[in-house]
Amino acid sequence: xxxxxxxxxxxxxxxxxxxxxxxxxxxxxxxxxxxxxxxxxxxxxxxxxxxxxxxxxxxxxxxxxxxxxxxxxxxxxxxxxxxxxxxxxxxxxxxxxxxxxxxxxxxxxxxxxxxxxxxxxxxxxxxxxxxxxxxxxxxxxxxxxxxxxxxxxxxxxxxxxxxxxxxxxxxxxxxxxxxxxxxxxxxxxxxxxxxxxxxxxxxxxxxxxxxxxxxxxxxxxxxxxxxxxxxxxxxxxxxxxxxxxxxxxxxxxxxxxxxxxxxxxxxxxxxxxxxxxxxxxxxxxxxxxxxxxxxxxxxxxxxxxxxxxxxxxxxxxxxxxxxxxxxxxxxxxxxxxxxxxxxxxxxxxxxxxxxxxxxxxxxxxxxxxxxxxxxxxxxxxxxxxx
Amino acid sequence: xxxxxxxxxxxxxxxxxxxxxxxxxxxxxxxxxxxxxxxxxxxxxxxxxxxxxxxxxxxxxxxxxxxxxxxxxxxxxxxxxxxxxxxxxxxxxxxxxxxxxxxxxxxxxxxxxxxxxxxxxxxxxxxxxxxxxxxxxxxxxxxxxxxxxxxxxxxxxxxxxxxxxxxxxxxxxxxxxxxxxxxxxxxxxxxxxxxxxxxxxxxxxxxxxxxxxxxxxxxxxxxxxxxxxxxxxxxxxxxxxxxxxxxxxxxxxxxxxxxxxxxxxxxxxxxxxxxxxxxxxxxxxxxxxxxxxxxxxxxxxxxxxxxxxxxxxxxxxxxxxxxxxxxxxxxxxxxxxxxxxxxxxxxxxxxxxxxxxxxxxxxxxxxxxxxxxxxxxxxxxxxxxx
Numbered sequence: 001x002x003x004x005x006x007x008x009x010x011x012x013x014x015x016x017x018x019x020x021x022x023x024x025x026x027x028x029x030x031x032x033x034x035x036x037x038x039x040x041x042x043x044x045x046x047x048x049x050x051x052x053x054x055x056x057x058x059x060x061x062x063x064x065x066x067x068x069x070x071x072x073x074x075x076x077x078x079x080x081x082x083x084x085x086x087x088x089x090x091x092x093x094x095x096x097x098x099x100x101x102x103x104x105x106x107x108x109x110x111x112x113x114x115x116x117x118x119x120x121x122x123x124x125x126x127x128x129x130x131x132x133x134x135x136x137x138x139x140x141x142x143x144x145x146x147x148x149x150x151x152x153x154x155x156x157x158x159x160x161x162x163x164x165x166x167x168x169x170x171x172x173x174x175x176x177x178x179x180x181x182x183x184x185x186x187x188x189x190x191x192x193x194x195x196x197x198x199x200x201x202x203x204x205x206x207x208x209x210x211x212x213x214x215x216x217x218x219x220x221x222x223x224x225x226x227x228x229x230x231x232x233x234x235x236x237x238x239x240x241x242x243x244x245x246x247x248x249x250x251x252x253x254x255x256x257x258x259x260x261x262x263x264x265x266x267x268x269x270x271x272x273x274x275x276x277x278x279x280x281x282x283x284x285x286x287x288x289x290x291x292x293x294x295x296x297x298x299x300x301x302x303x304x305x306x307x308x309x310x311x312x313x314x315x316x317x318x319x320x321x322x323x324x325x326x327x328x329x330x331x332x333x334x335x336x337x338x339x340x341x342x343x344x345x346x347x348x349x350x351x352x353x354x355x356x357x358x359x360x361x362x363x364x365x366x367x368x369x370x371x372x373x374x375x376x377x378x379x380x381x382x383x384x385x386x
Numbered sequence: 387x388x389x390x391x392x393x394x395x396x397x398x399x400x401x402x403x404x405x406x407x408x409x410x411x412x413x414x415x416x417x418x419x420x421x422x423x424x425x426x427x428x429x430x431x432x433x434x435x436x437x438x439x440x441x442x443x444x445x446x447x448x449x450x451x452x453x454x455x456x457x458x459x460x461x462x463x464x465x466x467x468x469x470x471x472x473x474x475x476x477x478x479x480x481x482x483x484x485x486x487x488x489x490x491x492x493x494x495x496x497x498x499x500x501x502x503x504x505x506x507x508x509x510x511x512x513x514x515x516x517x518x519x520x521x522x523x524x525x526x527x528x529x530x531x532x533x534x535x536x537x538x539x540x541x542x543x544x545x546x547x548x549x550x551x552x553x554x555x556x557x558x559x560x561x562x563x564x565x566x567x568x569x570x571x572x573x574x575x576x577x578x579x580x581x582x583x584x585x586x587x588x589x590x591x592x593x594x595x596x597x598x599x600x601x602x603x604x605x606x607x608x609x610x611x612x613x614x615x616x617x618x619x620x621x622x623x624x625x626x627x628x629x630x631x632x633x634x635x636x637x638x639x640x641x642x643x644x645x646x647x648x649x650x651x652x653x654x655x656x657x658x659x660x661x662x663x664x665x666x667x668x669x670x671x672x673x674x675x676x677x678x679x680x681x682x683x684x685x686x687x688x689x690x691x692x693x694x695x696x697x698x699x700x701x702x703x704x705x706x707x708x709x710x711x712x713x714x715x716x717x718x719x720x721x722x723x724x725x726x727x728x729x730x731x732x733x734x735x736x737x738x739x740x741x742x743x744x745x746x747x748x749x750x751x752x753x754x755x756x757x758x759x760x761x762x763x764x765x766x767x768x769x770x771x772x
Binding site: 003004005006007010011012013016039043044049052053056057059060061062063064097098100101104108109110111112113115125126129130133134135235236237238239240250253256257259260261262263264265266267268269 | 389390391392393396397398399402425429430435438439442443445446447448449450483484486487490494495496497498499501511512515516519520521621622623624625626636639642643645646647648649650651652653654655
């Protein structure tokens with residue numbers, strides 16, 4: 001049986017193999033330190049859980065409108081007004097089943113067979129895969145220190161082709177944790193607009209910013225497709241809830257797609273998320289951000305001694321993207337050996353980078369400081385033997 | 387701005403316009419009887435709600451594996467064993483965000499640009515739209531009394547072309563409520579297999595059967611793609627939870643697609659659904675089925691007097707598909723006038739049928755007997771004036 005040829009463009013997450021190895025070792029009694037998964041180790045904040053339970057107790061279990069309950073769309077608009085000085089009409093906000101739903105909508109709307117999409121390399125593989133499933137060709141542009149590990153206006157100008165229709169940005173980025181500054185982002189938006197292209201900005205890690213205040217493309221433009229999520233900053237991964245801010249004229253076709261592709265996001269999740277914007281919840285989330293910032297520092301300092309610090313510290317998200325070329329040119333083998341010999345699970349770069357993945361790894365700081373210190377000690381022991 | 391041309395194939399639900407009209411009338415104080423929506427009027431059964439609250443209390447809010455929690459996949463397999471005499475390996479079951487997620491996976495795997503898909507006309511429009519988004523051409527085959535309002539083996543034989551790769555069945559069907567019998571379903575599966583095609587069977591309304599015991603394609607074949615849902619029989623619409631049973635060799639690429647397209651279904655929903663298979667919940671659900679059966683009878687008898695009974699009573703789901711040609715050849719206008727003059731909201735057939743929709747309507751029996759009797763009286767008054 002030959003499947004749809006598009007399916008071949010959707011590579012398996014190679015980290016899954018590593019995850020299975022890690023679970024097998026754990027089941028065999030080894031003390032594995034998990035730094036491989038892109039999920040906060042915090043449970044959902046209590047006010048959100050309580051709101052979810054209340055929604056269930058009230059029997060809020062039926063379908064919502066395709067774009068989400070009005071109260072949540074308004075609360076998201078309020079969040080932009082309060083924290084980003086951005087005026088976003090709630091009518092431009094579509095609540096989606098995870099950021100996945102938002103990426104699905106935007107990719108199905110914006111690209112088709114023969115479209116070309118510009119993206120930084122490395123990037124989050126699902127972002128590539130959504131575009132590939134919609135039929136697009138990806139131009140993954142190698143980025144590094146000179147552009148702050150981001151697709152900047154100069155790179156857009158250099159790589160934009162006649163058949164390019166879309167640029168996809170991510171800030172903070174997975175896997176690098178790097179952000180676009182306001183002038184950088186503004187310049188990219190302008191560069192794409194000049195070329196009559198569209199822009200998707202992945203802001204899934206927004207709020208997990210450690211150096212500067214978080215930034216949204218919504219503060220700069222009403223023409224970008226902005227993807228966000230309740231998963232990371234708000235700690236709601238398993239609730240599968242995200243949103244898409246779209247240009248006004250895209251709302252009707254996007255709503256039509258949403259009606260057909262997923263009907264609506266889960267109702268209890270939507271009602272629970274209303275509590276995510278309360279001051280009480282904000283306090284918990286900002287405390288967690290401080291915790292992540294402290295962990296970042298511990299990892300950066302510990303790894304610097306091994307020549308493994310990134311050239312620019314990540315300003316956001318909860319990842320380090322590390323060049324391991326002084327130790328290895330085979331990140332998969334490096335990660336497997338590290339797991340087998342020292343029980344530290346990290347992610348090989350090959351999942352994220354079209355080029356250079358074989359000498360990069362991603363480390364998630366989704367574990368507490370004591371465990372991170374122990375992980376650094378184990379990594380030190382491991383690379384000492386290489 | 388020109389969107390992806392595929393988006394044009396996704397027609398808006400025209401019932402939405404009617405729904406807005408109904409809401410406007412209701413807000414203005416009119417007593418509207420809602421028979422237009424494809425959602426049971428029952429809230430989720432209490433044991434499922436309690437299990438959802440318990441899951442939240444236990445902090446079960448993180449990602450699950452892409453194919454769902456093992457306990458739920460096993461429970462679904464147990465359901466097939468207990469009620470369908472079908473042995474389904476849990477490894478062949480993927481839990482999805484609604485049946486929508488299952489249809490998305492199956493369509494993305496099975497069809498591509500240039501594929502042709504056979505489907506009964508009328509059908510559920512999302513089923514067509516998923517195929518269109520994946521690039522397929524739909525051959526919607528007019529069905530009627532002679533094939534039991536289903537795509538049968540003879541129609542498959544007659545309409546299968548060289549470039550047809552997939553047949554899509556639905557039993558019980560939305561909008562007709564008609565089912566395929568075991569010999570009919572078996573013959574279709576054989577007819578498609580002989581042609582080396584694939585079959586998707588939409589069993590979303592399974593369990594809502596009023597005459598014979600429900601049937602699953604899983605009892606007949608391990609090669610069909612079987613789509614199901616917790617929405618209708620189990621009363622969990624807003625939880626967005628469904629599943630796909632796939633042939634063994636399709637599980638790996640489907641899991642890869644699931645990882646990328648939606649990561650996983652909502653975690654609280656998955657844990658809540660475990661309670662759907664308990665004897666206590668089964669008792670509630672079977673009681674609801676009896677209630678729906680009684681409603682069906684009330685509608686059938688009431689409408690027969692107006693010459694509006696279907697030629698075959700629906701054996702399942704909760705819809706009547708009615709030929710209104712003795713009164714109108716414009717179902718949209720018919721429904722709008724019925725709403726304006728008598729405050730009864732039903733659905734014009736044009737959403738469902740490529741051909742014949744203009745002289746059909748769909749009536750959902752998602753309201754209690756007293757309201758259905760009142761609706762029949764209002765419809766009688768209305769058609770008496772035509």
